[in-house]
């Protein structure tokens with residue numbers, strides 16, 4: 001009954017938070033959106049863990065790229081594949 005509605009609401013909030021995670025990490029959200037993701041992360045362990053994982057992962061990759069001084073072509077290919085993985089299939093042309 002109400003439990004079911006709550007669960008569905010929570011699920012939607014998680015989807016929303018996960019969808020905005022990349023933009024959140026690159027600080028591309030509006031202050032309002034940024035705040036709502038932050039608030040969700042403080043309330044939701046699942047999303048917080050995911051957020052922390054992604055943040056660490058991104059940080060590690062960026063550090064590695066800087067350390068490696070990979071050839072420009074390779075570096076671009078890695079970044080491009082990262083971007084496409086983050087954006088998913090619904091990449092807008094903006």
Ligand SMILES: [Zn+2]
Pocket residue numbers: 013014015017040044045046047048
């Ligand atoms: Zn969540």
